[in-house]
Amino acid sequence: MTADLTPAARADASSVHALFAARAAATPTAPAVTWRDLTLTYEELDTRANRLAHHLRERGVRLEMPVAVYVERSLDLVVGLLGILKAGGSYLSLDATMPTERQRAVLEDAGVTTILTQESLLSALSDDLDVVCLDRDRAEVDRMPATAPAVDVHGDTIAYLAYTSGSTGTPKGVVVPHRAVLRLALDPDHVSVAADDVVLQFASPAFDASTFEIWVPLLCGARLAVYPDSGASLTTLVDTVHREGVTVLWLTAGLFHRLTERQIAKLAGVRRLLAGGDVLSAAQVDRVQALLPDLDVVNGYGPTENTTFTACHLVTGPAGAGGVPIGRPVLNTGIRILDDKLRPVPDGEPGELYATGEGLARGYARRPAATAERFVADFLADRPGARMYRTGDLVRRRPDGTLEFLGRIDQQVKIRGFRVEPGETEAVLTAQPGVRDAVVVPQPGPGGDRKLVAFFVPERGARPSTLTLRRRLAEILPVYAVPASFVQLDVLPLTANGKVDRAELADRVSEERPEVTAGFTPPGTALETALATVWTDRLGLTEVGVHDDFFELGGYSLVGMQITAEIAAEYGVSVTAQRFYENATVAGLARAVEELLADRRGGEEQL
Numbered sequence: 258m259t260a261d262l263t264p265a266a267r268a269d270a271s272s273v274h275a276l277f278a279a280r281a282a283a284t285p286t287a288p289a290v291t292w293r294d295l296t297l298t299y300e301e302l303d304t305r306a307n308r309l310a311h312h313l314r315e316r317g318v319r320l321e322m323p324v325a326v327y328v329e330r331s332l333d334l335v336v337g338l339l340g341i342l343k344a345g346g347s348y349l350s351l352d353a354t355m356p357t358e359r360q361r362a363v364l365e366d367a368g369v370t371t372i373l374t375q376e377s378l379l380s381a382l383s384d385d386l387d388v389v390c391l392d393r394d395r396a397e398v399d400r401m402p403a404t405a406p407a408v409d410v411h412g413d414t415i416a417y418l419a420y421t422s423g424s425t426g427t428p429k430g431v432v433v434p435h436r437a438v439l440r441l442a443l444d445p446d447h448v449s450v451a452a453d454d455v456v457l458q459f460a461s462p463a464f465d466a467s468t469f470e471i472w473v474p475l476l477c478g479a480r481l482a483v484y485p486d487s488g489a490s491l492t493t494l495v496d497t498v499h500r501e502g503v504t505v506l507w508l509t510a511g512l513f514h515r516l517t518e519r520q521i522a523k524l525a526g527v528r529r530l531l532a533g534g535d536v537l538s539a540a541q542v543d544r545v546q547a548l549l550p551d552l553d554v555v556n557g558y559g560p561t562e563n564t565t566f567t568a569c570h571l572v573t574g575p576a577g578a579g580g581v582p583i584g585r586p587v588l589n590t591g592i593r594i595l596d597d598k599l600r601p602v603p604d605g606e607p608g609e610l611y612a613t614g615e616g617l618a619r620g621y622a623r624r625p626a627a628t629a630e631r632f633v634a635d636f637l638a639d640r641p642g643a644r645m646y647r648t649g650d651l652v653r654r655r656p657d658g659t660l661e662f663l664g665r666i667d668q669q670v671k672i673r674g675f676r677v678e679p680g681e682t683e684a685v686l687t688a689q690p691g692v693r694d695a696v697v698v699p700q701p702g703p704g705g706d707r708k709l710v711a712f713f714v715p716e717r718g719a720r721p722s723t724l725t726l727r728r729r730l731a732e733i734l735p736v737y738a739v740p741a742s743f744v745q746l747d748v749l750p751l752t753a754n755g756k757v758d759r760a761e762l763a764d765r766v767s768e769e770r771p772e773v774t775a776g777f778t779p780p781g782t783a784l785e786t787a788l789a790t791v792w793t794d795r796l797g798l799t800e801v802g803v804h805d806d807f808f809e810l811g812g813y814s815l816v817g818m819q820i821t822a823e824i825a826a827e828y829g830v831s832v833t834a835q836r837f838y839e840n841a842t843v844a845g846l847a848r849a850v851e852e853l854l855a856d857r858r859g860g861e862e863q864l
Contacts, residue, residue: 272410272435274342276442276476278303284452284478290335291501292483297332299478302339304403309340311401312394316387318371320345320408321415323622325364325372326462327351327382330483333391334462335471337373338417342435345408346371347415349430350462357381358733359428363420367430367622412436418622419465419561422678422738430622437564438468440615442476444588447555447569449529452478456505457498459484464675465561466507466534474505491515491822492831495523504528507557509674510535511707511815517541519826521548531569533557534674535707536662539576546572558583558662561676562631562646564616568592568660582659583652590614592660593637593645594652601637604654607663611645613638618646668759670699672707675737679709682730682738686711689729691719694749697740698763708813711740712762714749727808742811777802784847791823792843807841820846830854 281289285300297305318324324346326337330353341348349367351360361383364372371387382388391398416435420428442448448469450456456474458481460466474481482501486493495516498506506527508516513532516524521544524530530545530552537556545554559567570584586592591613594602602608613635620628635643651663670677679697686695695713715721723743730739744765750758777800780786785803792801795816807817821832824846830853832846840849 271412271439272342272414273416273438273472273476274306274339274405274410276439277339278405280476280478287452287478288480289475290332290481290483292330292332293485295332297336302336302475303405305336305398306339306343307403307405308398308401309336309391310343310406310408312398313340313344313346313371313389314406314408315401316371316389318344318346320410322346322371323349323367323369323418325349325351325367325369325386327353327360327372327374327378328391329353329375329377330458330462330486331375332483333373333375334458334483335475335481337391338471339475341373342410342416343405343408345406345410345414347417347432349418349420350467352461352463352735353378354461354736355463356732356734359735363428363430366420366427367418410435412439413619415619417468419468420463421561421676422681428681429624429627431561432619432622433468433561433564434619437616437618438472439476440589441469441564441566441587442473444566447557447566447571447584447587448473448477449553450474450477450479450505454479454504454528455482455502456480457482457484457501457503457507459494460507460509465559465565466509466674469531469565470507479505490818490825490831490834491520492825495520498524498527502526505531507531507533509533510537510671511674514538514541515815515819515822517545519822521545524552525549527552529553529555531555531557533559533566535671537581539580542572542581543575556581556583558660559587559616560612560646560648560650562618563590563612563614563648564618567610567612567616567648570659580661582655583662584659586614587616590616591635591645593635594654594660599636602653604656607651607653609666610648610650610652610660611635612648613643613645617644668699670707672699672709672737675735677709677738682709682711682734682740685730685733686713686726686740689721689726691716691721692726693717696749696757696759696762698759700763708741708811709738710742710744710762712744712746712749712765714746724806724809736813739813741808741813778804778844780843782847784850785843787827788824788843788847788850791820795819801843803844803847804842807837812841824850828854830857 281299281303286298288296289299289302290297324341326348328334338348373389376390376393413434415432416438417433418430420430450473458470510532554572556570557566559565566587568583568586570582593611594608596602596608620632631647632644635645649666651666652660655661682697683695693714693716697709697711699707700710750761780789780803789801796810817837825831836849840846
């Protein structure tokens with residue numbers, strides 16, 4: 258994987274940027290990162306990051322200081338992250354599609370005063386931030402020295418902050434040191450990325466998976482291909498994989514399952530596919546192996562608090578009745594399976610998974626109590642001060658030594674690969690005008706995906722619209738934390754001991770028909786009929802009126818991607834996510850498709 262770096266060079270690299278600098282010195286002309294038709298070699302990326310680091314030092318960035326990165330997908334993303342590390346700071350990646358209120362809450366919680374951005378995004382930023390505009394300020398940055406500034410960074414220095422869902426309604430910042438990223442990138446068994454590989458950066462930069470996607474290829478001498486667009490569709494994804502010659506791909510379990518339905522054959526050039534973030538379907542994995550026998554499928558498991566991967570499993574045969582295991586610990590990682598009294602459980606018995614080793618985060622930013630609760634002393638270790646992280650996941654060890662994931666101990670869930678605390682969504686929903694109380698429960702959705710269902714009790718005399726509530730939550734929460742359905746109740750059911758009866762609420766979900774617009778209007782054209790059939794299949798309904806709203810029917814972004822992928826396959830036109838959301842009825846979508854078809858015919862006539 259790193260054959261052209263000497264063992265001494267790897268040992269001396271106690272930071273992410275030091276190892277990258279060694280890589281750049283070894284292969285200066287090799288392509289490091291591509292985006293659309295632009296490329297930076299390792300030497301060019303190293304130089305641009307060095308200049309940015311000097312610029313940041315002049316702007317006051319110091320050791321471990323958090324610096325936010327708020328940019329569209331581009332070369333600027335990678336230059337920005339590396340430049341911050343070289344300046345001694347720690348980066349906080351923000352998704353460019355993040356709601357403004359959540360962005361500001363995260364920036365305030367992290368104590369960010371400096372932010373890297375692009376001119377097109379300036380209007381979304383508050384005036385109290387020190388803004389470095391990477392495209393507008395390029396000439397000023399380019400006047401800085403081309404060599405790296407002298408900064409004392411070591412393995413325990415903070416590299417980045419990643420925010421996860423919090424049960425109180427406030428997200429928590431996970432503080433990740435350099436050594437944790439190095440441990441991930443230098444694992445020859447589970448990562449297995451070589452200099453001739455191409456790794457796609459597809460996940461949101463704010464998502465833990467981007468740590469793998471960005472730093473593993475750059476620290477292994479491979480090429481990082483940045484996904485060309487901010488929007489995502491299955492068609493664009495497979496086209497990008499083919500065009501860029503991607504050989505290593507990371508996908509959430511939900512997206513992996515969608516690809517296996519109709520697009521998996523288009524990944525024939527990929528040699529290693531890592532999937533995770535939720536439970537993998539054994540049937541889908543078996544199908545992929547049958548269609549693409551040369552493709553290595555790796556089931557990756559790990560919380561953000563242990564830096565992307567804690568355990569991995571290379572699938573080598575049919576999964577069997579127990580499903581796809583999460584495998585064995587990755588490099589420099591330990592596993593404890595303990596009962597509720599912190600006693601090791603026998604093999605085959607369920608217990609909570611505790612992670613140890615070099616992948617552990619320092620803890621949660623500015624939350625000593627939460628850190629002490631989840632990062633506890635490793636009393637089984639043979640060295641003083643050792644810690645372990647309580648994952649909250651229930652596992653058991655199989656006879657062959659692999660780990661089997663059994664579910665969450667608490668109510669935290671994964672929605673389309675993202676970790677969600679229903680309590681965070683509940684807190685935001687309860688804070689809305691007209692809402693007295695609310696409970697959010699996860700439920701199976703169409704195609705085996707999971708979704709959130711919100712039950713709410715209105716204040717006396719209030720009649721909050723579910724459409725208004727959905728739009729309000731979408732302005733505050735990430736899209737995956739917005740409930741797919743809203744159900745109004747007069748009162749929340751309680752158990753005998755006075756707690757909300759979540760089990761009863763879960764049972765009610767199957768009895769509730771999604772709210773639709775008043776009056777059922779059947780399809781009136783062949784195109785409307787075809788689209789209505791797709792909607793009923795994807796939403797798990799028996800009928801859909803042409804004026805029924807997609808979101809009120811329980812739809813969400815991943816289902817929308819599936820529908821637009823079917824439209825592209827059937828009609829040869831691409832409906833963007835924005836256009837889909839603006840025409841979120843069968844009638845509206847039919848008009849949009851007809852317009853696209855007319856535009857295409859007009860273009861052909863001109864030719």
